[in-house]
Every structure is written in structure tokens, then in C-alpha cells.
Amino acid sequence: MLDLSTFFALLVGGSLFGIAALWLYYDRRDHHxxxxxxxxxxxxxxxxxxxxxxxxxxxxxxxxxCGFQNQRLKF
Ligand SMILES: [Zn+2]
Structure with a gap:
């Protein structure tokens, strides 16, 4: 059985990992x-x-x- 401090360490670690994963996901999605x-x-x-x-x-x-084929503008 897990003791209380191990349980909280896993809880905090899991939450941080979840936030980091979500943050990376949205960051990459926005870039795309x-x-x-x-x-x-x-x-x-x-x-x-x-x-x-x-x-x-x-x-x-x-x-x-008018349907005319034009060249792309270059900046
Ligand atoms: Zn035109």
C-alpha cells in the first residue's frame, strides 16, 4: 500500500505532467x-x-x- 507522501508526490507529479502535456499540445496546434x-x-x-x-x-x-491567371505577389 502507498503511504501518503508517495501518493501526493504521484498526484503532484501527474498533474504537472498533465499540464505540461496539454501545454505542449496546444502550443504545437497553434503553431500548425x-x-x-x-x-x-x-x-x-x-x-x-x-x-x-x-x-x-x-x-x-x-x-x-474575371478569371485571369495572375502571378503571386512577392514581398
Ligand atoms: Zn481580375
């Missing part, structure tokens, strides 16, 4: 989320002047207004 947001690329239509953004990796993006 912001990485996805950053992957949105901006485009400027040379035909009709519309500014738009698309979540894709291609260098060209189709304008949602």
Missing part, C-alpha cells in the same frame, strides 16, 4: 494553425485590379472576378 494562415498567398489581378488571396502553393492564381 498559424503556419496554415501564413500559407495564404496574395495576388493582384493585372486585368481588373482585384486584390485577393488563395490558400495554395502554386505560383499563379485565378482571379475570382
Amino acid at each position: 494553425y498559424y503556419d496554415l494562415l501564413r500559407q495564404r498567398h496574395a495576388f493582384h489581378c493585372v486585368k481588373c485590379g482585384t486584390l485577393y488571396s488563395l490558400r495554395q502553393h502554386e505560383e499563379v492564381g485565378k482571379c475570382p472576378v
Whole structure:
């Protein structure tokens, strides 16, 4: 049978481990989320002047207004 101090040591250790695990999980999840947001690329239509953004990796993006294929904006 466990004595009281061992029981509390396990309880505190387990809680700290649980908090650390949750913290790491949410931290990594947020990083992944912001990485996805950053992957949105901006485009400027040379035909009709519309500014738009698309979540894709291609260098060209189709304008949602006139359908013209535009090059990705580079910053
Ligand atoms: Zn356009």
C-alpha cells in the first residue's frame, strides 16, 4: 500500500505532467494553425485590379472576378 507522501508526490507529479502535456499540445496546434494562415498567398489581378488571396502553393492564381491567371505577389 502507498503511504501518503508517495501518493501526493504521484498526484503532484501527474498533474504537472498533465499540464505540461496539454501545454505542449496546444502550443504545437497553434503553431500548425498559424503556419496554415501564413500559407495564404496574395495576388493582384493585372486585368481588373482585384486584390485577393488563395490558400495554395502554386505560383499563379485565378482571379475570382474575371478569371485571369495572375502571378503571386512577392514581398
Ligand atoms: Zn481580375
